[in-house]
Amino acid sequence: MSAYAWMWVAIAGAGLLAWLTKLAGHTVPEAWLEHPRVHRVAGYLTIALLAALTGVQAFTSEGALALDARVAAIAVAAVLLWRRAPFIVVVAAAAAVAAGLRALGWA
Amino acid sequence: MPRAALATARQEAISVALATSAYALSFGALSVAAGLDVWQTLALSLLVFSGGSQFAFVGVIGAGGGAAAAIATSTFLGLRNGFYGIGLAQILRPMRGWRRAWAAQVTIDESTAVALAQPHEDLPARRAGFWWTGVGVFLGWNAVTLVGALLGSRIGDPSDWGLDAAAAAAFLALVWPRLGSRRARAVAGAAALIALALTPVAPAGVPVLVAALVAVVAGWGQPREAVPE
Numbered sequence A: 001m002s003a004y005a006w007m008w009v010a011i012a013g014a015g016l017l018a019w020l021t022k023l024a025g026h027t028v029p030e031a032w033l034e035h036p037r038v039h040r041v042a043g044y045l046t047i048a049l050l051a052a053l054t055g056v057q058a059f060t061s062e063g064a065l066a067l068d069a070r071v072a073a074i075a076v077a078a079v080l081l082w083r084r085a086p087f088i089v090v091v092a093a094a095a096a097v098a099a100g101l102r103a104l105g106w107a
Numbered sequence B: 001m002p003r004a005a006l007a008t009a010r011q012e013a014i015s016v017a018l019a020t021s022a023y024a025l026s027f028g029a030l031s032v033a034a035g036l037d038v039w040q041t042l043a044l045s046l047l048v049f050s051g052g053s054q055f056a057f058v059g060v061i062g063a064g065g066g067a068a069a070a071i072a073t074s075t076f077l078g079l080r081n082g083f084y085g086i087g088l089a090q091i092l093r094p095m096r097g098w099r100r101a102w103a104a105q106v107t108i109d110e111s112t113a114v115a116l117a118q119p120h121e122d123l124p125a126r127r128a129g130f131w132w133t134g135v136g137v138f139l140g141w142n143a144v145t146l147v148g149a150l151l152g153s154r155i156g157d158p159s160d161w162g163l164d165a166a167a168a169a170a171f172l173a174l175v176w177p178r179l180g181s182r183r184a185r186a187v188a189g190a191a192a193l194i195a196l197a198l199t200p201v202a203p204a205g206v207p208v209l210v211a212a213l214v215a216v217v218a219g220w221g222q223p224r225e226a227v228p229e
Helices: A004-026 A035-061 A069-082 A088-103 B002-022 B024-033 B038-047 B051-062 B068-086 B097-105 B109-117 B121-153 B163-179 B180-200 B208-210 B213-220
Strands: none
Touching: A004 B038, A004 B051, A004 B068, A004 B097, A004 B109, A035 B051, A035 B068, A035 B163, A035 B208, A035 B213, A069 A088, A069 B163, A088 B002, A088 B024, A088 B097, A088 B163, A088 B213, B002 B024, B002 B068, B002 B109, B002 B121, B024 B051, B024 B121, B024 B163, B038 B051, B038 B121, B051 B068, B051 B163, B068 B109, B068 B208, B097 B121, B109 B121, B180 B208, B208 B213
16 A cells, blocks of 8 residues: 555544544443543643643654754744743744744854 | 523623634645645545644645555544543534534534543533634635645645744644643653654654654553643
């Protein structure tokens, strides 16, 4: 099977699992998943995954650590988040900082 | 009084739907930059329909990871949506058939938050908050994804436009509101460091999944402070 076809399989698989996860919450008896430990791990799971994704996306390139224009961009994003800027502003500002630094040849 | 509360719920739903849909623009552009085509990008928004999972899926693919790692990361990030369904049980049940299938599809951070933000005793307002937000975000998110993907497919090298930095900022913005407690910040820091340390030695996509084990360690024992939802 081609890489293109595999991508469609991956998308369908991710979509099906996402929907089944949501459906399970509306279907199972309420008592089943109310164990406090399950709740705690699930809450931290979201945080751990998003933080790991942030690190990899900001500081690695092709399987190696890399410090480039993205360092300045993520710093600006953090300041804007601290100042409670909206999501779209944070993302656009990070893109603009990285693009600007690269256009100037600084990073 | 009930009618006023219903109107408030709908207004909140519409403003949340508009704000949330706006950032589908960055998802559409990032997905195309990661190598998916416009139709695959739209399919992800229609089928997965959970921002964090979708950003994670294209992030893993863009970093050179395989289909299995992309599916696993996306699914783990979507597990919280399963818990939302349980939290919404008192508001939405009983449901069956197509109604339940659709309620499941639009069970996300935003629809849950708006439903639970309505007055506790006002079931119609809570239901309206869920359905108006869920369906509103679904329509807006998919329409704007298509726009972002079409724009993204015309711009050449994504890093010239800072789209790699935009993806990192998107993940940071998604985790930021969850970092209220000290333990949450410790989990985030440890997970990021583990993922970075493993990147040179493990296949793409694997470091993020291993870093998720931090959540099991942090959540196992009895906490002394409130746990994030």
